[in-house]
Amino acid sequence: xxxxxxxxxxxxxxxxxxxxxxxxxxxxxxxxxxxxxxxxxxxxxxxxxxxxxxxxxxxxxxxxxxxxxxxxxxxxxxxxxxxxxxxxxxxxxxxxxxxxxxxxxxxxxxxxxxxxxxxxxxxxxxxxxxxxxxxxxxxxxxxxxxxxxxxxxxxxxxxxxxxxxxxxxxxxxxxxxxxxxxxxxxxxxxxxxxxxxxxxxxxxxxxxxxxxxxxxxxxxxxxxxxxxxxxxxxxxxxxxxxxxxxxxxxxxxxxxxxxxxxxxxxxxxxxxxxxxxxxxxxxxxxxxxxxxxxxxxxxxxxxxxxxxxxxxxxxxxxxxxxxxxxxxxxxxxx
Amino acid sequence: xxxxxxxxxxxxxxxxxxxxxxxxxxxxxxxxxxxxxxxxxxxxxxxxxxxxxxxxxxxxxxxxxxxxxxxxxxxxxxxxxxxxxxxxxxxxxxxxxxxxxxxxxxxxxxxxxxxxxxxxxxxxxxxxxxxxxxxxxxxxxxxxxxxxxxxxxxxxxxxxxxxxxxxxxxxxxxxxxxxxxxxxxxxxxxxxxxxxxxxxxxxxxxxxxxxxxxxxxxxxxxxxxxxxxxxxxxxxxxxxxxxxxxxxxxxxxxxxxxxxxxxxxxxxxxxxxxxxxxxxxxxxxxxxxxxxxxxxxxxxxxxxxxxxxxxxxxxxxxxxxxxxxxxxxxxxxx
Numbered sequence: 001x002x003x004x005x006x007x008x009x010x011x012x013x014x015x016x017x018x019x020x021x022x023x024x025x026x027x028x029x030x031x032x033x034x035x036x037x038x039x040x041x042x043x044x045x046x047x048x049x050x051x052x053x054x055x056x057x058x059x060x061x062x063x064x065x066x067x068x069x070x071x072x073x074x075x076x077x078x079x080x081x082x083x084x085x086x087x088x089x090x091x092x093x094x095x096x097x098x099x100x101x102x103x104x105x106x107x108x109x110x111x112x113x114x115x116x117x118x119x120x121x122x123x124x125x126x127x128x129x130x131x132x133x134x135x136x137x138x139x140x141x142x143x144x145x146x147x148x149x150x151x152x153x154x155x156x157x158x159x160x161x162x163x164x165x166x167x168x169x170x171x172x173x174x175x176x177x178x179x180x181x182x183x184x185x186x187x188x189x190x191x192x193x194x195x196x197x198x199x200x201x202x203x204x205x206x207x208x209x210x211x212x213x214x215x216x217x218x219x220x221x222x223x224x225x226x227x228x229x230x231x232x233x234x235x236x237x238x239x240x241x242x243x244x245x246x247x248x249x250x251x252x253x254x255x256x257x258x259x260x261x262x263x264x265x266x267x268x269x270x271x272x273x274x275x276x277x278x279x280x281x282x283x284x285x286x287x288x289x290x291x292x293x294x295x296x297x298x299x300x301x302x303x304x305x306x307x308x309x310x311x312x313x314x315x316x317x318x319x320x321x322x323x324x325x326x327x328x329x330x331x332x333x334x
Numbered sequence: 335x336x337x338x339x340x341x342x343x344x345x346x347x348x349x350x351x352x353x354x355x356x357x358x359x360x361x362x363x364x365x366x367x368x369x370x371x372x373x374x375x376x377x378x379x380x381x382x383x384x385x386x387x388x389x390x391x392x393x394x395x396x397x398x399x400x401x402x403x404x405x406x407x408x409x410x411x412x413x414x415x416x417x418x419x420x421x422x423x424x425x426x427x428x429x430x431x432x433x434x435x436x437x438x439x440x441x442x443x444x445x446x447x448x449x450x451x452x453x454x455x456x457x458x459x460x461x462x463x464x465x466x467x468x469x470x471x472x473x474x475x476x477x478x479x480x481x482x483x484x485x486x487x488x489x490x491x492x493x494x495x496x497x498x499x500x501x502x503x504x505x506x507x508x509x510x511x512x513x514x515x516x517x518x519x520x521x522x523x524x525x526x527x528x529x530x531x532x533x534x535x536x537x538x539x540x541x542x543x544x545x546x547x548x549x550x551x552x553x554x555x556x557x558x559x560x561x562x563x564x565x566x567x568x569x570x571x572x573x574x575x576x577x578x579x580x581x582x583x584x585x586x587x588x589x590x591x592x593x594x595x596x597x598x599x600x601x602x603x604x605x606x607x608x609x610x611x612x613x614x615x616x617x618x619x620x621x622x623x624x625x626x627x628x629x630x631x632x633x634x635x636x637x638x639x640x641x642x643x644x645x646x647x648x649x650x651x652x653x654x655x656x657x658x659x660x661x662x663x664x665x666x667x668x
Contacts, residue, residue, distance in 0.1 A: 134579040145516050148524040182479050182567045190482040190564070214568040215575035230524070233516045234548040234565045235572055241549035242576040245468040250584075253604050260604050266597030270587050 001030045002096045003314050004089055007037030008064045008082040009103025011301045014038065017102065018045040020307025025055055027308065028315045034089070034096065037082040038062040061085035065103055067300075071110035087111045090293050098294035098314040100285065102302045108295070109146050109288060117292040119323055121330040123151075125290035126158050127229065127297075128165060129236055130283045135220035138283060140166050140175075143229040144236050146288070150228045152195035155179070156203055160329045161289040162224045163206045168320030169284070169313060175223035178212030180231055185211070192228075200226070205329045214238075243278050247271075285310035287317070289326070294318060335364045336430045337648050338423055341371030342398045342416040343437025345635045348372065351436065352379040354641025359389055361642065362649045368423070368430065371416040372396040395419035399437055401634075405444035421445045424627050432628035432648040434619065436636045442629070443480050443622060451626040453657055455664040457485075459624035460492050461563065461631075462499060463570055464617045469554035472617060474500050474509075477563040478570050480622070484562045486529035489513070490537055494663045495623040496558045497540045502654030503618070503647055509557035512546030514565055519545070526562075534560070539663045548572075577612050581605075619644035621651070623660070628652060 005021050007014035014037050021033045032055040035042050039060035046056070063081035065074050078084050083103045090099050101108055113125050127146035130138045142162035147154065159177050166175040179196055181189045186197055188211055200208040212222055217239055227235065251271075254264040264271070276282065285298040285306075294317050298310040317323075339355050341348035348371050355367045366389040369376050373394035380390070397415035399408050412418050417437045424433050435442055447459050461480035464472045476496035481488065493511050500509040513530055515523045520531055522545055534542040546556055551573055561569065585605075588598040598605070610616070619632040619640075628651050632644040651657075 134583045148516070180568065182482070182564060213575075214571035217572055218576055218579045230516060231565045231568045234514065234568050237548035238551055238569055238572040239576045241547075242552055242573045243580050245552045246577050246580045249468045250604075250608070253608065254601070257604075260601050263597040263600030263604075266600070267588070267594050270584075270591075270594050270597075274584070274587065 001028070001315060001318055002032045002034065003098045003100060003311055004034040004036060004086050004096050005311065006082050006086045006099065006101035006103055007035050007042055009066065009101065010298065012303055013102065014041050015045060016302050016304050016307045018042055019049070019304035020302070021056070021311060022049060022051060023304060023308035024311035024315070025053070027312055031055065031311075031315055033057070033311070034059055036061050036086045036089070059085065059089070065107050067104045067106070069104060069107055071107045074104075074107045075111050075114065083108060084111060087115050091115050096293070097318050098296065100296045100298060100307070100310045100314055102298040102300055102307065105297055108297055112288055112291055112295050113146070116295070118290055119292055119327050119330070121327070121334055122161070122290040123154050123157055125288050126161060127286055128162055128289050129286040130170070131218070131236060131239060131280070132277060132283055133218040133220045137220055137223075138170060139217065139222055140224045141232045141236055142224060142226055142289070144232040144286065145229045147229040150192070152192060152199050155196040155226050155228075156199045156333065157290075157330065159200055159203060159206050159208065159224070159226045160333065161326050162226065164322055164325045164329060165287060165289055165317070166223050168317050168322035168325070169287075172223050174207045176209045176221065177206050177224045177226060178209055178216075178222040180214065180225050180227035180235065181211035182213070183211065184213060196226070204332050240280065247275065247278070281306040282309065284313040287313070292323065294323065335362070335649060335652055336366045336368065337432045337434060337645055338368040338370060338420050338430050339645065340416045340420045340433065340435035340437055341369050341376055343400065343435065344632065346637055347436065348375050349379060350636050350638050350641045352376055353383070353638035354636070355390070355645060356383060356385060357638060357642035358645035358649070359387070361646055365389065365645075365649055367391070367645070368393055370395050370420045370423070393419065393423070399441050401438045401440070403438060403441055405441045408438075408441045409445050409448065417442060418445060421449050425449050430627070431652050432630065434630045434632060434641070434644045434648055436632040436634055436641065439631055442631055446622055446625055446629050447480070450629070452624055453626055453661050453664070455661070455668055456495075456624040457488050457491055459622050460495060461620055462496055462623050463620040464504070465552070465570060465573060465614070466611060466617055467552045467554045471554055471557075472504060473551065473556055474558045475566045475570055476558060476560050476623070478566040478620065479563045481563040484526070486526060486533050489530040489560050489562075490533045490667065491624075491664065493534055493537060493540050493542065493558070493560045494667065495660050496560065498656050498659045498663060499621060499623055499651070500557050502651050502656035502659070503621075506557050508541045510543045510555065511540050511558045511560060512543055512550075512556040514548065514559050514561035514569065515545035516547070517545065518547060530560070538666050574614065581609065581612070615640035616643065618647040621647070626657065628657065
């Protein structure tokens with residue numbers, strides 16, 4: 001199992017990626033990693049940690065892709081960047097199974113979509129983040145931004161790919177799939193949603209439970225939400241932003257009075273645990289589904305623990321044979 | 335100032351509407367109301383409250399439109415329902431200025447769009463709810479579900495109509511308008527968003543502050559969000575659902591330990607105030623903008639206070655000459 005790790009472009013690069021890889025190596029005995037980035041910086045961390053391992057390979061590609069780079073320009077002009085180099089190696093070297101990057105999302109999605117082959121039958125790769133619901137579980141969102149315009153057939157494929165992903169990564173049996181819509185009734189929404197509803201109802205290999213209103217996103221009633229990339233992006237960011245704003249507001253409330261401060265003191269541990277619970281970094285990266293190799297996009301602010309989670313996440317998908325299962329499921333519906 | 339009130343179809347009809355109207359009459363001295371619904375039920379409440387007023391007229395139309403009715407069927411077949419009757423009176427009687435209903439949203443929007451004339455220049459009426467942000471203010475959302483498919487020109491009109499509304503209803507000077515998008519940079523999103531961005535930048539009479547990510551919805555940095563009806567619906571419902579789920583989760587936390595329960599006791603008033611703060615019923619109904627007459631859709635679960643707010647909201651829009659201002663603003667951009 002060989003994973004290539006992009007060691008530039010994150011807020012805490014390269015320490016987060018190098019140290020995250022070391023943690024992941026300890027966790028996954030069959031794992032080997034290729035660290036791509038500024039070789040001096042990477043080696044310095046390895047030496048500091050006194051690491052010498054045959055399971056680690058370092059590749060020098062010191063240029064950085066940033067969020068300001070236009071995807072097409074970055075692909076064409078930044079060939080020596082860690083990200084574009086990693087994508088090329090992933091494509092050309094059959095022994096490499098997966099890529100983990102904390103770098104610029106837009107460039108990664110574009111480069112992976114253009115350069116890495118798709119699983120047989122896949123119309124478009126899809127971006128699928130995992131969000132904690134409010135009952136200790138999680139919910140996946142397919143798509144969250146890779147495809148702003150979609151067709152009913154694409155939504156059907158998202159449901160299939162997302163289901164295989166939730167099974168492989170989170171061990172959820174028969175994930176409950178909801179179609180994001182403006183109401184729960186079958187005939188709600190536009191032609192796209194109505195047509196997708198009819199397709200999903202008759203799709204083998206998924207457990208379609210009907211339309212889902214955004215109000216129910218974190219209710220624990222759904223394991224996977226299927227939607228176009230625009231509204232999926234709105235859904236994920238709105239939930240994240242609202243949860244954080246509510247907690248911030250309560251904090252201001254608590255600080256406004258002595259009595260509340262005392263109450264807050266008693267609940268200090270509870271609030272700390274809640275903050276940790278809602279910290280998306282604990283839930284792994286955002287996966288690009290549908291490409292022949294596994295691609296995990298960690299959050300830009302990932303630290304070493306978050307990067308460890310992203311790398312182990314890739315291992316779990318590989319171990320579960322996820323892509324092979326996606327291929328089989330797609331054959332069934334084609 | 336004459337407002338017609340639909341006294342059927344809400345969860346608390348007709349008490350919520352009749353008693354809400356009585357409260358609104360006290361608050362707005364120039365107001366007269368027409369109560370449409372089951373005459374016996376309405377008169378019973380008026381008698382119980384010992385109300386005899388020339389400012390109140392009662393119209394008998396006992397049939398109820400429900401959420402299960404298809405809009406087209408309801409319009410065609412339920413002519414004696416309070417809602418369809420109210421819409422007809424609003425259209426035919428020039429002395430009636432506005433309609434308030436807690437009934438079925440889909441039918442109301444469809445009937446109003448079909449039967450009530452549009453303000454000169456308006457392409458499509460738009461549904462605009464008001465949501466409390468987390469800093470004591472509010473934010474409007476244009477559109478939240480009336481138009482699932484939109485054009486850049488429609489989004490431009492939404493910005494203009496929504497701005498005049500936030501000024502008239504909430505007294506906000508130069509409301510800050512954000513375009514809902516997947517990122518803040520100018521070139522983000524699909525052609526629709528990019529084209530709308532260019533239009534909004536050069537629209538007189540509005541204060542466009544750029545793209546808004548859903549994460550910032552409740553940050554207090556925006557007074558009005560412009561978007562297609564599908565993603566606007568997702569935005570509003572996701573924010574509402576997430577805020578409620580977070581509070582519910584904290585409640586479960588608090589009940590899980592003696593120590594937290596004690597803390598919760600100290601903060602009882604604070605949590606009660608927060609619950610009230612996040613109660614959308616306190617913020618008035620959802621307005622349909624762009625029709626020649628003012629139309630306010632109260633929440634189905636409205637009580638008499640919420641209905642009073644919705645009726646007074648209509649009065650404020652009438653007093654502010656909102657529709658005349660919308661007409662003038664649209665002329666400027668045509």
